[in-house]
Amino acid sequence: MDLIKAIVIAIIEGLTEYLPVSSTAHMIFTSSIYGIQEDEFVKMFQVSIQFGAILAVVFLYWKKFFDFSNLKFYFKLALAVVPALVLGWIFDDKIEAVLGDPVPIAIVLILGGIVLLFIDKLFKNPVVDDEKDVTYKSALLIGFWQCLAMMPGTSRSAASIIGGMQQNLTRKAAAEFSFFLAVPTMLAVAVYSVFVKDWNYQGVEQKGYEMLLTGNNLMLFLVGNVVAFVVAVVAIKFFIGVLTKYGFKPWGWYRIIVGIVLLVYFTQFQ
Template sequence: MDLIKAIIIAIVEGLTEYLPVSSTAHMIFTSSIFGIQEDEFVKMFQVSIQFGAILAVVFLYWKKFFDFKNINFYLKLAVAVLPALVLGKLFDDKIEAVLGDPVPIAVVLILGGVVLLFIDKIFKVHTIDDEKEITFKKAITIGFWQCLAMMPGTSRSAASIIGGMQQKLTRKAAAEFSFFLAVPTMLAVTVYSIFLKDWNHNGVQQKGYEMLMQGNNLMLFLVGNIVAFVVAVIAIKFFIGVLTKYGFKPWGWYRIVVGIALLIYFTQFK
């Protein structure tokens, strides 16, 4: 993978990580369309550049993340992230196996789009408009909803936002809590992929950081995270505005159209 392709993937990650459209699906499809070989480094790169997207949330909501007097905020995130940490570790191999087949991912993209078309009607009651009103029970419930995104194509953002709305959060509050929850979730995934996971790179078992030290991989990693950070900052601001004004329908139709197009592409032309 060269620098241009790394930047393209990073742009896709930054644009889609916090939108309810599945960043994983978009990066897989982008890699296929641009002929980016899906080797172990590329897989790790797609996961690890989420670190840049994490920093975008911390940057935009720095007052929230550095308000050390609000201990409950950190405890709620710790509780909410537990289901993903446990189930993610248990099903890591099965998730990775699905990543190799784009057809079921395209199908999930379409089905998720259909759900988003009706989600505003399904969850009509919104009484919570501030993170401080979210109880620990609601936080862990949203955490379990987030686990639905372990099926590639679902979207971590969509699953956790829908979970928030099911717990009576307003669209804006649900979206923001989803952003907050993304920080420990994706930080854990990034640390795991770089320092703990064994990757079969060129027939040799290696840690992620060992792959980063080869060739120009470290440079690709750094550039990818910087690009993902900048693009994610823009995407978050854009998403909040559209979500508040129009709800989920635009994203539902987007998922359906893109999912059908990709399903045709991968079944007829690949």
């Protein structure tokens, strides 16, 4: 993977991480269509550049995120992230196996789009307009909703936002809680992929940080995170505006159209 391809993947990550459209699916499709070889470094790169996207949330919401007068908020985030950490560790190998087949991911993209077309009608009377008012029980349940995104194509953002709305949060409050929840969730995934997970890279079992010391991998990693950060800042601001004004329906149609196009592409031309 060269620098241009790394930048393209990072742009896709930054654009889609916080949108309800599945960043994982978009990066997999981009890699396949763009002819990026799916070696172990590419897989690790796609996961680890989420760190740049994490920093976008911290940058945009730093006043809320570093409000140490509200320690309960941090405990709620810690509780909400537990289901993803436990189930992600248990099903890591099975999830990775699915990543190699774009057809089921395209199908999930379509099915998730159909759900988003109707989701606004299901939760009409939200009462929680501030993430500080989320209860411990609601935080944990939102954390379980987030686990639906372990199936590539589902979207972590969509699953956790819908979970928040199911717990009577407004769309804006649910989206912001989803953003905050993404920080410990994706930080844990990035740390796991770089420092804990064993990768079979070039025929040798290596940790992620060892792969970074090969060739120009470290440069690609750093550039990818910077690009993901910048693009994610713009994407978050755009998403909040569209979600508040129009709801989920535009994203539902987007998922359906893109999913159908990709399904045809991968079944007929690959």
